[in-house]
Amino acid sequence: MGKAAITLTVNGAEADGLVEPRRTLADFLREDLALTGTKLGCEQGVCGACTVLLDGQAVRSCLLFAVQAQGASVTTVEGLAASEDFDALQKAFSDNHGLQCGYCTPGVLMTTRALLDTLSSPSENEIREALSGNICRCTGYHGIVEAVKELTAAQA
Amino acid sequence: MKPSPFEYSAPASLEEALEVLAEAGSGAKVLAGGQSLVPLMNLRLAAPEHLVDLNGVGSLSEIRADDGGLAIGAMARQSTLERSTLVEELVPALAHAASHIGHFQVRNRGTVGGSLAHADPTAELPMILLAAGGRVTVQSKARGARAVEANDLVRGYFTTAIEPDEILTEAWFPRLEGAAGWSFQEVARRHGDFALVAAATVVRLDGDTVADAVIALAGVADRPVRAAAAEELITGEAPSAALAEHAADAVRGELSPTGDVHASSEYRREVAGVLVGRALSEAAQRAQAGS
Numbered sequence: 001m002g003k004a005a006i007t008l009t010v011n012g013a014e015a016d017g018l019v020e021p022r023r024t025l026a027d028f029l030r031e032d033l034a035l036t037g038t039k040l041g042c043e044q045g046v047c048g049a050c051t052v053l054l055d056g057q058a059v060r061s062c063l064l065f066a067v068q069a070q071g072a073s074v075t076t077v078e079g080l081a082a083s084e085d086f087d088a089l090q091k092a093f094s095d096n097h098g099l100q101c102g103y104c105t106p107g108v109l110m111t112t113r114a115l116l117d118t119l120s121s122p123s124e125n126e127i128r129e130a131l132s133g134n135i136c137r138c139t140g141y142h143g144i145v146e147a148v149k150e151l152t153a154a155q156a
Numbered sequence: 157m158k159p160s161p162f163e164y165s166a167p168a169s170l171e172e173a174l175e176v177l178a179e180a181g182s183g184a185k186v187l188a189g190g191q192s193l194v195p196l197m198n199l200r201l202a203a204p205e206h207l208v209d210l211n212g213v214g215s216l217s218e219i220r221a222d223d224g225g226l227a228i229g230a231m232a233r234q235s236t237l238e239r240s241t242l243v244e245e246l247v248p249a250l251a252h253a254a255s256h257i258g259h260f261q262v263r264n265r266g267t268v269g270g271s272l273a274h275a276d277p278t279a280e281l282p283m284i285l286l287a288a289g290g291r292v293t294v295q296s297k298a299r300g301a302r303a304v305e306a307n308d309l310v311r312g313y314f315t316t317a318i319e320p321d322e323i324l325t326e327a328w329f330p331r332l333e334g335a336a337g338w339s340f341q342e343v344a345r346r347h348g349d350f351a352l353v354a355a356a357t358v359v360r361l362d363g364d365t366v367a368d369a370v371i372a373l374a375g376v377a378d379r380p381v382r383a384a385a386a387e388e389l390i391t392g393e394a395p396s397a398a399l400a401e402h403a404a405d406a407v408r409g410e411l412s413p414t415g416d417v418h419a420s421s422e423y424r425r426e427v428a429g430v431l432v433g434r435a436l437s438e439a440a441q442r443a444q445a446g447s
Contacts (some may be wrong), residue, residue: 002358020161021161021162021163022158022161022197023158024158024194024198024410030236031178040308041200044195045193045195045258045262048261051261052180057264058260058261058264059261059265060261060265062194062198063190063191063195063198063265064190064194064265065164065190065194067166068166068209068211070188080175102392113262114260114261132261132348133258133260133261133262
Protein backbone atom coordinates (compact mmCIF):
# COMPACT_ATOMS: atom_id res chain seq x y z
CA MET A 1 0.00 0.00 0.00
CA GLY A 2 2.82 2.36 -0.86
CA LYS A 3 2.47 5.93 -1.91
CA ALA A 4 2.28 6.98 -5.52
CA ALA A 5 3.96 9.99 -7.12
CA ILE A 6 1.50 12.10 -9.09
CA THR A 7 1.80 15.14 -11.32
CA LEU A 8 -1.18 17.15 -12.41
CA THR A 9 -2.06 20.69 -13.39
CA VAL A 10 -3.95 22.64 -10.78
CA ASN A 11 -5.22 26.09 -11.76
CA GLY A 12 -2.73 26.23 -14.61
CA ALA A 13 0.35 25.36 -12.56
CA GLU A 14 2.05 21.99 -12.23
CA ALA A 15 1.43 20.28 -8.90
CA ASP A 16 3.35 17.25 -7.65
CA GLY A 17 2.40 14.97 -4.82
CA LEU A 18 3.20 11.72 -3.10
CA VAL A 19 -0.09 10.22 -2.04
CA GLU A 20 -1.65 7.08 -0.66
CA PRO A 21 -4.14 5.70 -3.22
CA ARG A 22 -6.97 6.31 -0.76
CA ARG A 23 -6.33 10.07 -0.65
CA THR A 24 -9.27 11.79 -2.31
CA LEU A 25 -8.65 14.61 -4.74
CA ALA A 26 -10.51 16.92 -2.33
CA ASP A 27 -8.14 16.07 0.53
CA PHE A 28 -5.13 16.37 -1.78
CA LEU A 29 -6.22 19.87 -2.84
CA ARG A 30 -7.04 21.03 0.67
CA GLU A 31 -4.36 19.38 2.77
CA ASP A 32 -1.39 18.85 0.45
CA LEU A 33 -1.78 21.92 -1.74
CA ALA A 34 -3.44 24.13 0.93
CA LEU A 35 -6.19 25.06 -1.54
CA THR A 36 -8.92 25.19 1.08
CA GLY A 37 -11.43 27.01 -1.13
CA THR A 38 -12.80 23.61 -2.10
CA LYS A 39 -15.10 22.55 0.75
CA LEU A 40 -16.14 19.15 2.02
CA GLY A 41 -19.70 18.62 3.18
CA CYS A 42 -21.08 15.11 2.89
CA GLU A 43 -18.09 13.28 1.33
CA GLN A 44 -20.50 10.99 -0.49
CA GLY A 45 -21.21 12.98 -3.63
CA VAL A 46 -24.53 14.48 -2.61
CA CYS A 47 -23.93 18.04 -1.39
CA GLY A 48 -21.76 19.46 -4.17
CA ALA A 49 -19.52 21.61 -1.92
CA CYS A 50 -16.40 19.88 -3.29
CA THR A 51 -17.24 20.43 -6.99
CA VAL A 52 -14.17 21.20 -9.13
CA LEU A 53 -13.50 21.12 -12.86
CA LEU A 54 -11.57 18.07 -14.10
CA ASP A 55 -10.40 18.69 -17.65
CA GLY A 56 -13.16 21.29 -17.90
CA GLN A 57 -15.99 19.12 -16.54
CA ALA A 58 -17.67 19.62 -13.19
CA VAL A 59 -17.07 16.62 -10.92
CA ARG A 60 -17.16 15.74 -7.22
CA SER A 61 -13.59 15.88 -5.89
CA CYS A 62 -14.61 13.75 -2.88
CA LEU A 63 -15.41 10.84 -5.21
CA LEU A 64 -12.13 10.86 -7.09
CA PHE A 65 -8.83 9.62 -5.78
CA ALA A 66 -5.91 11.97 -6.29
CA VAL A 67 -4.05 9.19 -8.13
CA GLN A 68 -6.84 9.20 -10.71
CA ALA A 69 -6.11 12.85 -11.53
CA GLN A 70 -2.60 11.95 -12.69
CA GLY A 71 -1.92 14.03 -15.80
CA ALA A 72 -5.27 15.83 -15.62
CA SER A 73 -6.03 19.53 -15.38
CA VAL A 74 -7.99 20.58 -12.30
CA THR A 75 -9.59 23.97 -11.70
CA THR A 76 -10.68 24.96 -8.21
CA VAL A 77 -12.41 28.09 -6.95
CA GLU A 78 -8.96 29.63 -6.43
CA GLY A 79 -8.34 29.17 -10.15
CA LEU A 80 -11.68 30.75 -10.90
CA ALA A 81 -10.69 33.77 -8.79
CA ALA A 82 -7.73 34.32 -11.09
CA SER A 83 -9.84 34.17 -14.26
CA GLU A 84 -10.73 37.23 -16.32
CA ASP A 85 -14.46 37.22 -15.77
CA PHE A 86 -14.41 36.44 -12.06
CA ASP A 87 -15.34 40.03 -11.18
CA ALA A 88 -18.67 39.60 -12.99
CA LEU A 89 -19.31 36.31 -11.16
CA GLN A 90 -18.46 37.87 -7.80
CA LYS A 91 -20.56 40.95 -8.45
CA ALA A 92 -23.61 38.94 -9.60
CA PHE A 93 -23.57 36.77 -6.48
CA SER A 94 -23.01 39.79 -4.24
CA ASP A 95 -25.68 41.98 -5.90
CA ASN A 96 -28.27 39.20 -5.79
CA HIS A 97 -27.47 37.94 -2.27
CA GLY A 98 -26.47 34.61 -3.78
CA LEU A 99 -24.76 33.51 -0.58
CA GLN A 100 -25.07 33.75 3.17
CA CYS A 101 -22.64 31.58 5.17
CA GLY A 102 -20.64 30.91 2.01
CA TYR A 103 -19.77 27.28 2.65
CA CYS A 104 -21.53 25.97 -0.44
CA THR A 105 -20.41 28.94 -2.57
CA PRO A 106 -17.18 27.50 -4.05
CA GLY A 107 -19.11 24.46 -5.30
CA VAL A 108 -21.95 26.63 -6.57
CA LEU A 109 -19.46 28.82 -8.44
CA MET A 110 -17.79 25.81 -10.08
CA THR A 111 -21.20 24.47 -11.15
CA THR A 112 -22.10 27.92 -12.48
CA ARG A 113 -18.85 28.05 -14.42
CA ALA A 114 -19.56 24.64 -15.98
CA LEU A 115 -23.11 25.72 -16.83
CA LEU A 116 -21.95 28.97 -18.47
CA ASP A 117 -19.37 26.99 -20.44
CA THR A 118 -21.94 24.50 -21.82
CA LEU A 119 -25.13 26.50 -22.39
CA SER A 120 -25.13 30.04 -23.76
CA SER A 121 -28.64 31.00 -22.65
CA PRO A 122 -30.08 28.41 -20.26
CA SER A 123 -33.70 28.65 -19.17
CA GLU A 124 -34.54 29.09 -15.51
CA ASN A 125 -35.41 25.38 -15.42
CA GLU A 126 -32.01 24.46 -16.81
CA ILE A 127 -30.32 26.75 -14.28
CA ARG A 128 -32.29 25.19 -11.43
CA GLU A 129 -31.56 21.68 -12.68
CA ALA A 130 -27.82 22.44 -12.91
CA LEU A 131 -27.82 23.89 -9.40
CA SER A 132 -29.86 21.00 -7.97
CA GLY A 133 -26.63 19.12 -7.32
CA ASN A 134 -25.38 21.82 -4.94
CA ILE A 135 -27.06 21.95 -1.56
CA CYS A 136 -27.37 25.37 0.11
CA ARG A 137 -28.95 25.48 3.56
CA CYS A 138 -29.05 29.29 3.91
CA THR A 139 -30.33 31.11 0.88
CA GLY A 140 -33.32 29.09 -0.25
CA TYR A 141 -31.63 29.25 -3.69
CA HIS A 142 -33.58 32.28 -4.91
CA GLY A 143 -30.61 34.65 -4.78
CA ILE A 144 -28.30 32.05 -6.35
CA VAL A 145 -30.70 31.48 -9.26
CA GLU A 146 -31.08 35.25 -9.74
CA ALA A 147 -27.29 35.67 -9.81
CA VAL A 148 -26.89 32.93 -12.43
CA LYS A 149 -29.77 34.36 -14.50
CA GLU A 150 -28.04 37.74 -14.50
CA LEU A 151 -24.78 36.12 -15.65
CA THR A 152 -26.42 34.12 -18.43
CA ALA A 153 -28.36 37.20 -19.61
CA ALA A 154 -25.07 39.12 -19.78
CA GLN A 155 -23.46 36.24 -21.69
CA ALA A 156 -26.29 35.77 -24.21
CA MET B 157 -13.47 10.63 6.17
CA LYS B 158 -11.05 8.23 4.63
CA PRO B 159 -11.51 4.89 2.95
CA SER B 160 -9.55 1.91 4.29
CA PRO B 161 -6.14 1.48 2.66
CA PHE B 162 -6.11 -0.42 -0.64
CA GLU B 163 -3.80 -1.39 -3.44
CA TYR B 164 -4.40 0.56 -6.61
CA SER B 165 -3.87 -0.57 -10.20
CA ALA B 166 -4.51 1.52 -13.29
CA PRO B 167 -4.22 -0.89 -16.23
CA ALA B 168 -4.01 0.58 -19.73
CA SER B 169 -5.78 -2.28 -21.54
CA LEU B 170 -8.62 -4.71 -20.91
CA GLU B 171 -6.24 -7.69 -21.07
CA GLU B 172 -4.07 -6.15 -18.37
CA ALA B 173 -7.13 -5.29 -16.26
CA LEU B 174 -8.43 -8.89 -16.47
CA GLU B 175 -5.02 -10.20 -15.51
CA VAL B 176 -4.66 -7.88 -12.51
CA LEU B 177 -8.19 -8.73 -11.39
CA ALA B 178 -7.56 -12.49 -11.68
CA GLU B 179 -4.39 -12.20 -9.61
CA ALA B 180 -5.88 -9.88 -7.00
CA GLY B 181 -8.54 -12.40 -5.92
CA SER B 182 -11.93 -11.85 -4.35
CA GLY B 183 -10.86 -8.85 -2.22
CA ALA B 184 -10.53 -6.75 -5.36
CA LYS B 185 -13.13 -4.43 -6.86
CA VAL B 186 -13.34 -2.84 -10.27
CA LEU B 187 -13.44 0.97 -10.16
CA ALA B 188 -15.41 2.59 -12.98
CA GLY B 189 -16.88 6.08 -12.42
CA GLY B 190 -16.71 5.66 -8.65
CA GLN B 191 -19.98 7.50 -8.06
CA SER B 192 -21.47 4.61 -6.06
CA LEU B 193 -18.38 2.69 -4.92
CA VAL B 194 -16.40 5.64 -3.55
CA PRO B 195 -19.26 6.92 -1.32
CA LEU B 196 -19.49 3.38 0.11
CA MET B 197 -15.72 3.40 0.65
CA ASN B 198 -15.74 6.86 2.22
CA LEU B 199 -18.41 5.61 4.64
CA ARG B 200 -16.41 2.37 5.06
CA LEU B 201 -19.44 0.33 4.08
CA ALA B 202 -17.11 -1.13 1.47
CA ALA B 203 -13.42 -1.80 2.06
CA PRO B 204 -11.92 -3.47 -1.01
CA GLU B 205 -8.30 -4.55 -0.65
CA HIS B 206 -7.46 -3.74 -4.23
CA LEU B 207 -9.00 -1.36 -6.74
CA VAL B 208 -8.60 -2.04 -10.45
CA ASP B 209 -9.30 1.31 -12.11
CA LEU B 210 -10.74 1.04 -15.64
CA ASN B 211 -10.50 4.77 -16.39
CA GLY B 212 -7.29 4.24 -18.34
CA VAL B 213 -8.84 1.57 -20.59
CA GLY B 214 -9.88 3.79 -23.49
CA SER B 215 -11.32 0.95 -25.59
CA LEU B 216 -14.24 0.54 -23.17
CA SER B 217 -15.85 3.93 -23.88
CA GLU B 218 -17.14 3.34 -27.40
CA ILE B 219 -20.81 3.73 -28.36
CA ARG B 220 -21.76 2.15 -31.69
CA ALA B 221 -24.60 0.65 -33.72
CA ASP B 222 -24.17 -3.11 -33.63
CA ASP B 223 -26.22 -6.26 -34.35
CA GLY B 224 -29.50 -4.40 -34.83
CA GLY B 225 -29.05 -2.40 -31.69
CA LEU B 226 -26.78 -0.19 -29.68
CA ALA B 227 -23.54 -1.38 -28.08
CA ILE B 228 -22.24 0.79 -25.27
CA GLY B 229 -18.81 0.35 -23.74
CA ALA B 230 -18.86 -0.10 -19.99
CA MET B 231 -16.86 3.08 -19.38
CA ALA B 232 -19.11 5.35 -21.47
CA ARG B 233 -20.13 8.16 -19.14
CA GLN B 234 -23.80 8.57 -18.32
CA SER B 235 -23.58 12.19 -19.51
CA THR B 236 -22.67 10.99 -23.01
CA LEU B 237 -25.96 9.06 -23.21
CA GLU B 238 -27.82 12.35 -22.92
CA ARG B 239 -25.85 13.97 -25.73
CA SER B 240 -25.38 11.07 -28.15
CA THR B 241 -27.52 11.34 -31.33
CA LEU B 242 -26.97 7.60 -31.88
CA VAL B 243 -28.50 6.77 -28.49
CA GLU B 244 -31.42 9.12 -29.14
CA GLU B 245 -32.03 7.50 -32.53
CA LEU B 246 -31.70 3.82 -31.54
CA VAL B 247 -32.79 3.63 -27.89
CA PRO B 248 -34.50 6.93 -27.00
CA ALA B 249 -35.66 5.65 -23.60
CA LEU B 250 -32.03 5.30 -22.59
CA ALA B 251 -31.17 8.90 -23.47
CA HIS B 252 -34.23 10.09 -21.58
CA ALA B 253 -33.66 7.93 -18.49
CA ALA B 254 -30.00 8.98 -18.28
CA SER B 255 -30.96 12.54 -17.41
CA HIS B 256 -32.59 11.19 -14.24
CA ILE B 257 -29.38 9.61 -12.89
CA GLY B 258 -28.06 11.74 -10.05
CA HIS B 259 -26.90 15.25 -10.95
CA PHE B 260 -24.88 16.29 -14.01
CA GLN B 261 -21.65 16.44 -11.97
CA VAL B 262 -22.24 12.78 -11.08
CA ARG B 263 -23.16 11.80 -14.66
CA ASN B 264 -19.90 13.34 -15.89
CA ARG B 265 -18.08 10.52 -14.08
CA GLY B 266 -20.70 7.81 -13.61
CA THR B 267 -20.60 5.06 -16.22
CA VAL B 268 -23.07 2.73 -17.92
CA GLY B 269 -21.18 -0.40 -16.86
CA GLY B 270 -20.72 0.82 -13.31
CA SER B 271 -24.43 1.41 -12.83
CA LEU B 272 -25.35 -2.00 -14.30
CA ALA B 273 -22.75 -3.83 -12.20
CA HIS B 274 -23.66 -1.97 -9.01
CA ALA B 275 -27.32 -3.03 -9.41
CA ASP B 276 -28.96 -0.56 -7.10
CA PRO B 277 -32.64 -1.66 -7.02
CA THR B 278 -33.75 1.93 -7.69
CA ALA B 279 -31.30 2.55 -10.54
CA GLU B 280 -32.54 3.60 -13.97
CA LEU B 281 -30.11 1.74 -16.26
CA PRO B 282 -30.69 -1.87 -15.07
CA MET B 283 -34.44 -1.25 -15.46
CA ILE B 284 -34.03 0.16 -18.98
CA LEU B 285 -31.84 -2.83 -19.92
CA LEU B 286 -34.60 -5.15 -18.65
CA ALA B 287 -37.37 -3.23 -20.42
CA ALA B 288 -35.44 -3.20 -23.68
CA GLY B 289 -34.54 -6.90 -23.46
CA GLY B 290 -30.82 -6.18 -23.69
CA ARG B 291 -27.76 -8.01 -22.49
CA VAL B 292 -24.27 -7.38 -21.19
CA THR B 293 -20.92 -8.89 -22.04
CA VAL B 294 -18.71 -9.92 -19.14
CA GLN B 295 -15.13 -11.12 -19.49
CA SER B 296 -12.58 -12.90 -17.38
CA LYS B 297 -9.02 -13.97 -18.02
CA ALA B 298 -9.80 -17.61 -17.25
CA ARG B 299 -13.06 -18.06 -19.19
CA GLY B 300 -13.08 -15.32 -21.80
CA ALA B 301 -16.26 -13.48 -22.77
CA ARG B 302 -19.86 -14.51 -22.10
CA ALA B 303 -23.20 -12.82 -22.56
CA VAL B 304 -25.62 -12.30 -19.68
CA GLU B 305 -29.24 -11.49 -20.57
CA ALA B 306 -30.88 -8.58 -18.75
CA ASN B 307 -33.26 -10.83 -16.80
CA ASP B 308 -30.33 -12.95 -15.53
CA LEU B 309 -28.06 -10.05 -14.61
CA VAL B 310 -29.42 -8.83 -11.29
CA ARG B 311 -29.84 -11.46 -8.57
CA GLY B 312 -30.88 -9.28 -5.63
CA TYR B 313 -29.93 -6.10 -3.77
CA PHE B 314 -26.62 -4.88 -5.24
CA THR B 315 -25.95 -8.44 -6.42
CA THR B 316 -25.36 -9.59 -9.98
CA ALA B 317 -24.38 -12.69 -11.95
CA ILE B 318 -20.93 -11.16 -12.51
CA GLU B 319 -18.17 -13.26 -10.92
CA PRO B 320 -15.37 -11.61 -8.88
CA ASP B 321 -12.81 -12.18 -11.65
CA GLU B 322 -15.10 -10.81 -14.37
CA ILE B 323 -15.45 -7.31 -15.79
CA LEU B 324 -18.62 -6.05 -17.43
CA THR B 325 -17.23 -4.71 -20.71
CA GLU B 326 -20.27 -3.80 -22.81
CA ALA B 327 -24.02 -3.40 -22.69
CA TRP B 328 -26.22 -4.05 -25.70
CA PHE B 329 -29.73 -2.64 -26.22
CA PRO B 330 -31.92 -3.78 -29.13
CA ARG B 331 -33.18 -1.02 -31.40
CA LEU B 332 -36.78 0.04 -30.93
CA GLU B 333 -38.33 -0.75 -34.32
CA GLY B 334 -41.64 -0.77 -36.12
CA ALA B 335 -44.92 0.30 -34.55
CA ALA B 336 -43.45 0.40 -31.06
CA GLY B 337 -43.42 3.14 -28.47
CA TRP B 338 -41.62 3.61 -25.17
CA SER B 339 -42.05 5.59 -22.00
CA PHE B 340 -40.00 6.31 -18.91
CA GLN B 341 -41.54 7.66 -15.71
CA GLU B 342 -39.95 8.35 -12.35
CA VAL B 343 -40.91 9.75 -8.98
CA ALA B 344 -38.16 10.97 -6.67
CA ARG B 345 -38.30 13.30 -3.68
CA ARG B 346 -36.09 15.82 -5.51
CA HIS B 347 -34.75 15.79 -9.06
CA GLY B 348 -31.47 13.87 -8.97
CA ASP B 349 -32.37 11.82 -5.90
CA PHE B 350 -32.65 8.06 -5.99
CA ALA B 351 -35.97 7.06 -7.51
CA LEU B 352 -38.71 6.04 -5.12
CA VAL B 353 -40.32 4.23 -8.04
CA ALA B 354 -39.50 4.30 -11.74
CA ALA B 355 -41.25 2.59 -14.64
CA ALA B 356 -40.28 1.86 -18.23
CA THR B 357 -42.68 0.48 -20.82
CA VAL B 358 -42.48 -0.69 -24.40
CA VAL B 359 -45.73 -1.16 -26.34
CA ARG B 360 -45.73 -2.78 -29.79
CA LEU B 361 -48.85 -2.53 -31.90
CA ASP B 362 -50.21 -4.85 -34.54
CA GLY B 363 -52.81 -2.74 -36.28
CA ASP B 364 -55.13 -1.43 -33.57
CA THR B 365 -54.19 -3.86 -30.83
CA VAL B 366 -51.22 -4.46 -28.57
CA ALA B 367 -48.98 -7.18 -30.05
CA ASP B 368 -46.78 -7.25 -26.98
CA ALA B 369 -45.94 -5.04 -24.06
CA VAL B 370 -43.14 -4.80 -21.55
CA ILE B 371 -43.62 -3.18 -18.15
CA ALA B 372 -40.45 -2.85 -16.06
CA LEU B 373 -40.22 -1.26 -12.63
CA ALA B 374 -37.46 -0.13 -10.28
CA GLY B 375 -37.69 0.65 -6.59
CA VAL B 376 -40.38 -1.94 -5.87
CA ALA B 377 -38.28 -5.05 -5.18
CA ASP B 378 -34.70 -6.17 -4.56
CA ARG B 379 -34.01 -5.81 -8.30
CA PRO B 380 -35.69 -4.37 -11.41
CA VAL B 381 -38.79 -6.45 -12.16
CA ARG B 382 -41.34 -6.96 -14.91
CA ALA B 383 -45.05 -6.83 -14.19
CA ALA B 384 -45.95 -10.01 -16.05
CA ALA B 385 -49.63 -10.18 -15.14
CA ALA B 386 -50.24 -6.62 -16.33
CA GLU B 387 -48.29 -7.28 -19.53
CA GLU B 388 -50.46 -10.29 -20.31
CA LEU B 389 -53.63 -8.40 -19.48
CA ILE B 390 -53.14 -5.77 -22.18
CA THR B 391 -51.73 -8.00 -24.92
CA GLY B 392 -54.27 -8.37 -27.73
CA GLU B 393 -56.35 -5.44 -26.49
CA ALA B 394 -56.85 -2.03 -28.09
CA PRO B 395 -54.93 0.67 -26.18
CA SER B 396 -57.12 3.09 -24.24
CA ALA B 397 -57.09 5.10 -21.05
CA ALA B 398 -59.33 2.47 -19.44
CA LEU B 399 -56.95 -0.33 -20.45
CA ALA B 400 -53.97 1.56 -18.99
CA GLU B 401 -55.89 2.03 -15.76
CA HIS B 402 -56.82 -1.65 -15.71
CA ALA B 403 -53.13 -2.56 -16.12
CA ALA B 404 -52.18 -0.09 -13.39
CA ASP B 405 -54.55 -1.89 -11.01
CA ALA B 406 -53.00 -5.21 -11.97
CA VAL B 407 -49.56 -3.81 -11.17
CA ARG B 408 -50.78 -2.64 -7.77
CA GLY B 409 -52.07 -6.17 -7.21
CA GLU B 410 -48.91 -8.04 -8.17
CA LEU B 411 -46.33 -5.98 -6.27
CA SER B 412 -45.35 -6.10 -2.61
CA PRO B 413 -42.59 -3.51 -2.28
CA THR B 414 -40.61 -3.05 0.93
CA GLY B 415 -41.22 0.17 2.79
CA ASP B 416 -38.32 2.24 4.11
CA VAL B 417 -37.63 5.67 5.57
CA HIS B 418 -38.22 7.29 2.15
CA ALA B 419 -41.57 5.73 1.29
CA SER B 420 -43.94 3.15 2.72
CA SER B 421 -44.80 -0.08 0.96
CA GLU B 422 -48.34 1.17 0.28
CA TYR B 423 -47.06 4.43 -1.22
CA ARG B 424 -44.63 2.66 -3.52
CA ARG B 425 -47.34 0.30 -4.69
CA GLU B 426 -49.71 3.18 -5.40
CA VAL B 427 -47.03 5.20 -7.23
CA ALA B 428 -46.03 2.14 -9.25
CA GLY B 429 -49.63 1.82 -10.45
CA VAL B 430 -49.89 5.50 -11.35
CA LEU B 431 -46.57 5.49 -13.21
CA VAL B 432 -47.42 2.33 -15.15
CA GLY B 433 -50.76 3.87 -16.19
CA ARG B 434 -49.01 6.97 -17.49
CA ALA B 435 -46.18 5.00 -19.08
CA LEU B 436 -48.55 2.68 -20.97
CA SER B 437 -50.59 5.59 -22.30
CA GLU B 438 -47.50 7.46 -23.45
CA ALA B 439 -45.88 4.39 -25.01
CA ALA B 440 -49.10 3.53 -26.87
CA GLN B 441 -49.36 7.11 -28.17
CA ARG B 442 -45.77 6.98 -29.40
CA ALA B 443 -46.41 3.61 -31.05
CA GLN B 444 -49.48 5.00 -32.82
CA ALA B 445 -47.58 8.10 -33.91
CA GLY B 446 -44.72 6.00 -35.24
CA SER B 447 -46.78 3.36 -37.04
